[in-house]
Amino acid sequence: MPPADSPHSLVLHLGGFEGPLDLLLDLARTQKVDLASISILALVDQFLAVIEGATRIRLELAADWLVMAAWLAWLKSRLLLPDGAEVEEAELAAETLAARLRDLQRVRGLAVWLQARPTLGRDVFGRGAPEELIETDRSGLKLDMPGLLRAYVAALRRRASQRPYRPNPPALWSVKDALARLALLMGSLPDWSDLERFLPDAATPLERRGALASTLMAGLEMARSGTLRLQQEQAFGPILLRGTERDGDV
Amino acid sequence: MSDADDADLRLAEALIFASAEPVKPSALIQALSEAADTDAIMAALQRRYEGRGVELVQVAGGWQFRTAPDLASRLTRVILAPRRLPRAAMETLAIIAWHQPITRPEIEEIRGAAISQTTMDQLLEAGLVTPRGRKDTPGRPTLWVTTAAFLAQFNLSDLRDLPRRDDLLAGLALAIAPPPETG
C-alpha cells in the first residue's frame, strides 16, 4: 500500500466511490481552486486521468465507469471545438452534468444533515422499558409491509442457504416388485383370479392405484413371455389371470 | 443542589429512563461522577417525581420508572397493543401472497421448512388466508389464497400493488437458482 500522498492514492481509492458521479463530485470538491469557478473541462481532465491511472495498474473497472469516461472524452472534444452547433450541444450536456452533480451534492448535504440530528438509538434514547398497559385489547394484528417483505426475503434466503427441500417420494409398487410377487403367487392359485387379488396392502388410494398399474404391467409382461394368460370379458370389467402351467388341465 | 449534583441527577434520570432493565445501584455508581453521592441523588430524583404521572420505584434490586398505579385504569383504554404474527406465520403469509393460489406442500418447498398446523390456524383465525379450490394433482391438495382482509391490513387496493418479486430480489435471484444436480 503506497503512502496516502503518492500519486496513485486516489486511484487505489477508486473502489470506495459509489460510481462515476460520486468520483466526479469528489474531484470537484477536493479542488484547490474555488469551487464556484471550476470548469467542467478541468474536471473532465482529472476524471480521465484517474480512470487512465486505474486501468494502467489493471484495476478492474465497472463498465459504467468506462462508459462515463468515454462520454466525458466526447464532451471534452466538443467543448474544445471552435464555436458551432456541436459546441452548443456540448455546453448543454455540460450544464446537465453540472446540474446532476449539484443534485448529488444536495443529497450528500441532506445525508450529512440527517446524520447530525440527535438520532434515536444513537444520541437520544426512548423509554427502555415501555409499559404494556394493554392486556385488554390484543385482538388486532400489527402487520406492516416492511415486515411482510422481510419475512418473504427471509424465507427465500433460507431456502437458498440449504439444499432444496424434496419431500420423500411415496413408496410406489414398482413393476419389478409386481413381477416378483406375481411369480411367487401364481403357483398357489387354482384358476382364473382377479388381478386385484395380487395387489399388496396399500395405505393410500394413490399407492393402491400405483400398485394396480404396475401389477397390470407385470401381468402383460408375463403374458408376453408366456408364463400366464390374461382375460377380460368386457371393457372396464375385472381382469382375470392364471398361470400357463395349468393349460394342460383344461 | 450544586451544578455537579444536578448533572448527575439528569444523567441518572436519563439512564433509568432509557434502560430496558431496572438499573442496579452498582451501575449507577459506575455511570455517575466519582464524587457523586448516589443515595442523595436518587432520593432527590424520587422526590421530583412524587405525585406525578410517573414515579421512580425500586424493583428487582434496581431503579425503574413506572406509570403511577392510580392512572392504570384510565391508561389501559387508550393504548392498543396489536399482536405481531410469529415469524413462521409471517413467512407463510408472504409466500401465499406472492405465489397464490398455492398448496401447502408448495409453501413448504419455498420456505424450506415444514409448516405446523398452528401456523395455518393463526392465519385462518386472523382471516388473512382462505382455501379456494383444490389443485388437480394426485391427492387434490387444497389451494390457499389471501383474503380481502389481507389487502385491508396492508393497505393494498389490489394484489398487483404488492412490490414485484424482482424489485425485492435483485441480489437474491442468483442465490436461489437451484444448485447443480449432484451424483
Place this chain on the structure above:
Amino acid sequence: MSDADDADLRLAEALIFASAEPVKPSALIQALSEAADTDAIMAALQRRYEGRGVELVQVAGGWQFRTAPDLASRLTRVILAPRRLPRAAMETLAIIAWHQPITRPEIEEIRGAAISQTTMDQLLEAGLVTPRGRKDTPGRPTLWVTTAAFLAQFNLSDLRDLPRRDDLLAGLALAIAPPPETG
C-alpha cells in the same frame, strides 16, 4: 393550574411515558378529559421537563419522551448504540426522503450508481423505508417512501422539517468551461 388540569397533565405524562412509540394527538385527546385543553397541557408538560435528563419532543406527528441530546456521550458509555448506516444507505435514504414516492431506477439515476441489495436491505431492516404502490409506467416499478420510524429516528416531526434542497447546496456551483480562445 387547576386540579382538573393537573389530573390531565399526569395522565398525558403517564401515557407518553408508557409508550414505546410517539403518541399521536388523537390518542391524547381520547385519553384526556373532555374539557382538557390539550395544547396548553402539552406546553405545560414540555416546560416541566425543560433542562432535565429526559425531555418531551414532537416527532413523527406525535409526542415522545427522549433522553436529552447533551447526555449522549455519557449515556452511550453505558447503553450500547447501534452502528451507523453506511454512506450509500444514508444517501439513498436522503434521496427517498426528498423525492418520495420514488422508484429504484430513479434513485439510481440521481446517485449515478446502482443500489446494492445490501443497501436496500439495511434501510428495510431498520424500518426506515417502505414500498407504497407502483408507478404507472411500463413495468409498474415499486414506489418507495420513508416511514414514521424514519421521522422518529431523525427527530423530525414532519417531512416538512427536512431542509429545503436549495439550502443544502454548500457553495458548489459548477461553471461550464468557456470554449477555448481561438486564433
